[in-house]
Amino acid sequence: MTAEAPHAATGPTTGKSPSGPPASRPPGPPPALLHRSLARALPVSPAVVLLLLFLAGPIAYCAFIAFTDLQLTGQAEESFVGFDNFRTAFGDEAFLNAVWMTLVFTVISALIGQNTLGLALAALMQRASKPVRTLVGGIVVTAWVLPEVVAGFLLYAFFRREGTLNAILEWLRLPTQNWLFTLPILAVSFANVWRGTAFSMLVYSAALNEIPKEITEAAQVDGAGGWRRMWHITLPMIRRSIGTNLMLITLQTLSVFGLIWVMTRGGPGGKSQTLPLFMYEEAFQKSMIGYGTAVALLLLVVGSLFSVVYLRLLRTEV
Amino acid sequence: MPVRPTASLPTLLALTLAAAGTLTACGGGSGSDPDTVKVSYKQSMDNSIKVMDTYLADIKKQFEKANPGKKVEFVPIKAPDSEYYTKLQQMLRSPKTAPDLVYEDTFLINSDITSGYLKPLDSYLAKWQDWNQFIDTAQAAAEGEDGKTYGVPDGTDTRGLWFSKDVFKKAGLPADWQPKTWNDVLEAARTVKEKVPGVIPLNVYTGKPVGEAATMQTFEMLLYGTNDGTADPLYDKSAKKWVAGSKGFKDSLSFVETVYKEKLGPEVSDALDPNVGTRIRGEWLPKGKLGIALDGSWLPQDWLPGSGHEWPEWSEELGLAAMPTQNGQAPGKVSMSGGWTWSIPAKAGNPDLAFEFIKTMQTKANAQKWYIANSGIAVRKDVADDPSYTDAQPGIKFFTDLVASTHYRPAFPAYPKVSTAVQEAMEGVTTGDMSVEDAAKGYDEELKSATDDQVIQK
Numbered sequence: 105m106t107a108e109a110p111h112a113a114t115g116p117t118t119g120k121s122p123s124g125p126p127a128s129r130p131p132g133p134p135p136a137l138l139h140r141s142l143a144r145a146l147p148v149s150p151a152v153v154l155l156l157l158f159l160a161g162p163i164a165y166c167a168f169i170a171f172t173d174l175q176l177t178g179q180a181e182e183s184f185v186g187f188d189n190f191r192t193a194f195g196d197e198a199f200l201n202a203v204w205m206t207l208v209f210t211v212i213s214a215l216i217g218q219n220t221l222g223l224a225l226a227a228l229m230q231r232a233s234k235p236v237r238t239l240v241g242g243i244v245v246t247a248w249v250l251p252e253v254v255a256g257f258l259l260y261a262f263f264r265r266e267g268t269l270n271a272i273l274e275w276l277r278l279p280t281q282n283w284l285f286t287l288p289i290l291a292v293s294f295a296n297v298w299r300g301t302a303f304s305m306l307v308y309s310a311a312l313n314e315i316p317k318e319i320t321e322a323a324q325v326d327g328a329g330g331w332r333r334m335w336h337i338t339l340p341m342i343r344r345s346i347g348t349n350l351m352l353i354t355l356q357t358l359s360v361f362g363l364i365w366v367m368t369r370g371g372p373g374g375k376s377q378t379l380p381l382f383m384y385e386e387a388f389q390k391s392m393i394g395y396g397t398a399v400a401l402l403l404l405v406v407g408s409l410f411s412v413v414y415l416r417l418l419r420t421e422v
Numbered sequence: 423m424p425v426r427p428t429a430s431l432p433t434l435l436a437l438t439l440a441a442a443g444t445l446t447a448c449g450g451g452s453g454s455d456p457d458t459v460k461v462s463y464k465q466s467m468d469n470s471i472k473v474m475d476t477y478l479a480d481i482k483k484q485f486e487k488a489n490p491g492k493k494v495e496f497v498p499i500k501a502p503d504s505e506y507y508t509k510l511q512q513m514l515r516s517p518k519t520a521p522d523l524v525y526e527d528t529f530l531i532n533s534d535i536t537s538g539y540l541k542p543l544d545s546y547l548a549k550w551q552d553w554n555q556f557i558d559t560a561q562a563a564a565e566g567e568d569g570k571t572y573g574v575p576d577g578t579d580t581r582g583l584w585f586s587k588d589v590f591k592k593a594g595l596p597a598d599w600q601p602k603t604w605n606d607v608l609e610a611a612r613t614v615k616e617k618v619p620g621v622i623p624l625n626v627y628t629g630k631p632v633g634e635a636a637t638m639q640t641f642e643m644l645l646y647g648t649n650d651g652t653a654d655p656l657y658d659k660s661a662k663k664w665v666a667g668s669k670g671f672k673d674s675l676s677f678v679e680t681v682y683k684e685k686l687g688p689e690v691s692d693a694l695d696p697n698v699g700t701r702i703r704g705e706w707l708p709k710g711k712l713g714i715a716l717d718g719s720w721l722p723q724d725w726l727p728g729s730g731h732e733w734p735e736w737s738e739e740l741g742l743a744a745m746p747t748q749n750g751q752a753p754g755k756v757s758m759s760g761g762w763t764w765s766i767p768a769k770a771g772n773p774d775l776a777f778e779f780i781k782t783m784q785t786k787a788n789a790q791k792w793y794i795a796n797s798g799i800a801v802r803k804d805v806a807d808d809p810s811y812t813d814a815q816p817g818i819k820f821f822t823d824l825v826a827s828t829h830y831r832p833a834f835p836a837y838p839k840v841s842t843a844v845q846e847a848m849e850g851v852t853t854g855d856m857s858v859e860d861a862a863k864g865y866d867e868e869l870k871s872a873t874d875d876q877v878i879q880k
Contacts, residue, residue: 175537175835176508176511176512177507177511177530177533177534177536177537177539177835178532178533178534178536178537178835178836178838179536179537179835180536180537180538264695265689265691265692282689282691282692284691284695285690285691285694286691369630369631369696371629371630371631371694371696371849372629372631372691372694372849372853373849373850373853373855385842388504388505388508389504389633389838389842390838390839390842391508391511391533391838
């Protein structure tokens with residue numbers, strides 16, 4: 105690192121003083137600058153090393169494994185197979201089904217469910233009295249802090265055939281069914297909305313508090329109704345928060361595993377099998393680590409595609 | 423002044439690779455204490471079940487007393503079956519984490535042998551008198567494709583039909599019911615359905631949610647009763663190929679289809695609930711809500727005193743029958759066997775001490791104690807002949823006698839994938855999404871890709 109650092113450190117300085125080419129620069133100031141920048145980099149270096157070791161390292165190793173036929177067991181030696189795993193994935197109906205399920209799950213539970221419900225709750229709570237605000241906030245946040253597996257069991261108990269939902273329906277004299285069997289992807293999506301809405305609500309509450317009162321009041325004086333104020337003032341003003349929130353909840357939702365595993369195990373017949381569950385099955389149940397890792401990389405790609413879209417949305421109109 | 427990322431990119435890359443190397447490289451030397459034998463086993467997920475923990479604690483005491491200065495350290499893994507294998511296999515990869523002794527399911531032992539995770543035990547077995555007491559099929563249960571033995575079985579299991587005498591009485595069926603053909607089983611279920619409403623007539627595990635239980639407790643119990651009882655209907659040993667397109671396969675799928683189509687089984691949504699096994703053992707059988715269950719010999723383990731849901735009356739209330747062959751052809755009954763073995767990892771630090779521990783566990787007295795404690799079936803001849811074992815618990819004699827007509831699975835490395843393909847086919851006919859014909863065709867295709875085309879048409 106020391107060999108490269110001077111360039112980086114002196115780069116901007118040489119740009120400012122056109123007279124001094126790097127070779128003939130006086131020996132005085134640059135070493136001092138170098139010294140300073142090194143001294144400044146010193147406190148963050150442990151963090152950088154740790155990040156490289158525990159974040160970049162495993163990711164790089166994963167990227168490598170995805171191109172091998174490594175198995176958990178049943179194999180004497182693994183070998184490099186190039187793009188075979190990716191070819192297998194795109195020819196595999198179960199994989200394509202998992203991609204589709206992942207999109208459905210993400211759109212229903214994150215983009216539509218958590219996002220709009222979170223915004224609606226935040227907007228309503230702006231006007232609510234303090235006790236109501238505390239109570240609703242408390243309930244929503246409780247769902248959020250529950251461990252994923254516990255939340256999964258609660259909702260399994262809610263949706264199963266002898267569960268709470270059917271008890272309510274029966275009481276209302278409506279037809280009952282085993283929701284986890286007939287509408288598994290909707291059931292797990294609902295579970296994810298139930299669990300994750302608090303996050304969006306907190307983000308939007310903070311954003312709405314940032315809007316200066318004068319602007320909305322002025323609009324109100326000009327005769328703008330509630331919906332118009334929302335559409336023309338509030339939403340544009342919190343656009344950045346919407347983008348950030350969408351990105352974060354999408355990434356969270358893409359990686360949901362425990363919730364679905366506990367409720368349906370991806371079944372019946374793969375009807376709620378999202379990519380993380382598919383990956384788990386291939387890697388650990390069929391012990392094909394190489395293939396599973398390739399699927400994980402593809403999941404990373406799906407996540408970054410979503411992120412790129414959100415970033416683009418954020419950039420326009422700035 | 424920030425460090426420009428462009429300048430440090432090569433260094434970053436180098437560091438990243440170095441980091442990846444550090445994380446994955448297996449350091450040499452196990453660093454384990456030469457006087458301590460580390461033993462890994464599967465701890466029950468149910469905190470109230472301590473059968474294995476109690477037994478091993480007793481063996482530890484005996485071992486440490488007989489070998490002064492030596493210590494036993496347990497490394498229990500508390501996980502459901504499939505997660506246990508995963509965890510174990512990860513531990514076996516490195517000498518830093520490999521214990522000295524592991525508890526291996528015969529389901530996966532060949533995969534682990536092929537991976538080179540385990541040590542052949544032949545040199546130890548040759549010097550061990552008691553090995554001759556183990557029955558032949560059990561000795562072969564942990565044999566690799568190289569003919570060497572990689573584990574000492576601590577018992578086995580067999581499977582059969584459990585039926586509720588109370589339900590049978592209400593349905594007008596005999597209390598000493600012994601079906602001769604598949605059709606007899608279905609007919610009894612139909613009678614229960616007709617005469618005892620509100621009771622599930624017959625349970626056969628099916629589909630991916632219950633995993634290997636569907637393949638072994640149901641599908642193979644059917645499939646291995648479809649032919650003459652000598653050839654393996656799943657894997658052709660002489661050709662070293664997996665069998666595709668067989669009539670027996672389709673007949674077995676038809677049986678499963680019939681059960682769920684005629685509503686002789688649980689509701690499909692219950693059958694495909696991952697927790698159905700717990701409900702059968704904890705709720706349906708003890709409460710008389712299930713007529714017939716095709717299940718394993720270990721069920722009473724759940725009903726023992728101290729298990730949390732005692733049901734000592736089970737031996738009065740449940741009857742036992744062997745699973746018949748398809749049309750009653752010889753040998754008349756079918757059973758499948760699996761079970762677990764004690765194996766020594768290739769990367770174990772103290773293999774000699776580990777084998778000493780196996781020997782302590784497998785004295786006749788200790789083996790017998792273990793079979794009885796965990797409702798296991800004896801694989802030692804001296805124990806199987808001992809009346810104090812056969813009389814210890816109701817049902818033990820019945821399931822021990824089934825060992826004569828039992829089959830072991832072709833537990834080759836591709837087996838877990840083949841098993842998943844079987845479960846998918848079963849799930850297809852259970853939900854009614856697929857015809858038997860389509861499901862069997864789907865299996866044949868899956869089989870080809872799962873076994874690298876090592877397939878023979880029959």
